[in-house]
Amino acid sequence: MTDRTIAICGLGLIGGSLGLALRDLGSHLVLGFDSDPETARSARDRGAVEVLLPEATALPPDADLVVCAIPPRAAAALVPTLVDAAPGGAAVTDLSSVMLPVLTAVLEEPSRAGRFVGSHPLAGSERGGIASARGDLFRDAPVLLGAPPDPGSAAARVAALWTSVGARPTVLAPALHDALVALTSHVPQVTSTALVRTLRRTGTLTGTLARGAGPGLRDMARLAGSPPDLWYDILTLNADKVVPALELLEREVRGLRHAIERKDPTLRSLLEEARAFQREIVR
Numbered sequence: 001m002t003d004r005t006i007a008i009c010g011l012g013l014i015g016g017s018l019g020l021a022l023r024d025l026g027s028h029l030v031l032g033f034d035s036d037p038e039t040a041r042s043a044r045d046r047g048a049v050e051v052l053l054p055e056a057t058a059l060p061p062d063a064d065l066v067v068c069a070i071p072p073r074a075a076a077a078l079v080p081t082l083v084d085a086a087p088g089g090a091a092v093t094d095l096s097s098v099m100l101p102v103l104t105a106v107l108e109e110p111s112r113a114g115r116f117v118g119s120h121p122l123a124g125s126e127r128g129g130i131a132s133a134r135g136d137l138f139r140d141a142p143v144l145l146g147a148p149p150d151p152g153s154a155a156a157r158v159a160a161l162w163t164s165v166g167a168r169p170t171v172l173a174p175a176l177h178d179a180l181v182a183l184t185s186h187v188p189q190v191t192s193t194a195l196v197r198t199l200r201r202t203g204t205l206t207g208t209l210a211r212g213a214g215p216g217l218r219d220m221a222r223l224a225g226s227p228p229d230l231w232y233d234i235l236t237l238n239a240d241k242v243v244p245a246l247e248l249l250e251r252e253v254r255g256l257r258h259a260i261e262r263k264d265p266t267l268r269s270l271l272e273e274a275r276a277f278q279r280e281i282v283r
Contacts, residue, residue, distance in 0.1 A: 006161070007031040008067045009056045009082065011043035013125060014095055015069030016133030019048030021165035024135050031060070042130045057085035064090050065157060072096035073233040076105045083112045091154035093119045093161075097181055098238045099146050099174035117155040118146035118174060120181070121167060126225040139166035146174045182241035187249055189231055190242070192223035 006022060008015045011034040022028045032049030033056045034040040043049050053059070056078060059066060066086050068079050075094050079102050083092045092115055094102045099118040106116045123141035125132055148171050149159040159169040172180070199206050199221075210217060235242055259267035 004065060005029045005031065005060065005063045006065045006067065007033070007053065007059055007063045008049065008069060009033050009078070010069035011039050011048060011130055012069065013128045013130070013132050013137075014121065014123075015067065016043050016046070016048045016130040017123075017135065017137035018067060018069065018165065019043060020046065020133055020135035021138060023047050023050075025164060031063070033058075039130050043133075046130065046133070048130065048133060057081055059085055059087065059090070061087050063087055065161060066090055066092045067161075068092070068094040068096075071230050071233045072098045072101060072237050076101045076237075079116065080106050080108065080112065083116050084109075086115070090115070091157045092116045093154070093158045095119060095121060097185060097234055099177050101237045103146065103174050115154055117153075117158050118177075119158050119162065119169070120144045120177065121162070122185075123167075126222055128227045128230070136166075138162065141167050143167045143169045144172045144177055145169050146177065147171065178238050179241045182238055182245040183248075186235060186238060186242045187245045189223050189226060190235070190246060191249065192221060196221050196224040 004027070006028050008019055008030065009032075011019065011032050015032070015034075019030050019032060022030050029051070030049050031051045031053055032040065032043055033053040034043065035056075040052050044052055059082075063086065066082050068075050068082060070078065075096050079092065079094050083106060086092055094116075096102055096118065097120050099120065103116075103118060106112050121138055121141055121143045123137050143162045145155055145159060147153070147155040149156040149169070155171075162169045199210050210221075256267070256270060258264070259270060
């Protein structure tokens with residue numbers, strides 16, 4: 001993949017990291033836009049983009065790939081406009097962790113369908129912003145594509161983009177994607193938030209102990225430090241998938257609580273089952 005012109009809308013952690021990764025390849029012209037002028041200037045100063053666009057839809061005629069890396073609610077409003085503004089042969093992808101709302105907005109005009117595909121990189125940090133961006137963020141990271149990369153398709157070009165920066169694209173239908181990430185990403189975020197809120201409610205001494213706690217609490221509490229506005233969007237947009245997933249979690253917590261209350265020997269089995277499956281999913 002050489003001499004491509006790629007436009008990135010949204011130059012925070014994800015968009016900025018993609019720009020830095022593409023810069024390291026040295027074979028792309030990377031243009032960028034961010035609604036925050038300071039973020040845009042920082043992205044240019046860091047080398048994540050070479051040229052700043054005056055607005056998101058001011059795409060040059062030679063742009064062949066447009067990447068939207070903004071929060072999902074804003075993306076659902078902007079991406080259809082980006083597809084309409086992009087040159088005829090360009091592909092457009094959105095990096096939201098919820099696929100269906102953006103896809104639904106795009107398909108309000110059926111002619112857009114062949115030019116757009118969602119792609120969700122499973123990489124990131126609880127620290128957002130261009131200051132946290134890094135060029136190796138996507139190295140060996142899975143990226144979930146909302147459509148198969150058939151030859152000549154928009155999905156094929158988007159898959160090639162991710163492969164070029166060291167990521168591993170794989171296909172997952174948008175509806176299934178949103179259901180699975182509710183369990184594997186969105187419920188962990190809610191769980192971390194609930195834990196930290198529990199500690200907050202239990203008094204000053206708890207807070208003092210928590211500040212000196214070991215890695216277990218730090219690991220569990222890390223996600224609660226994520227940007228609230230972003231997660232408000234994600235959780236509310238994917239509510240119909242997140243709520244059933246939380247009901248499953250609540251059922252498990254109740255089961256553990258009851259076993260603890262009764263000092264039930266089955267508690268050992270519950271812990272052993274979880275330990276065995278943890279070893280399967282965390283390698």
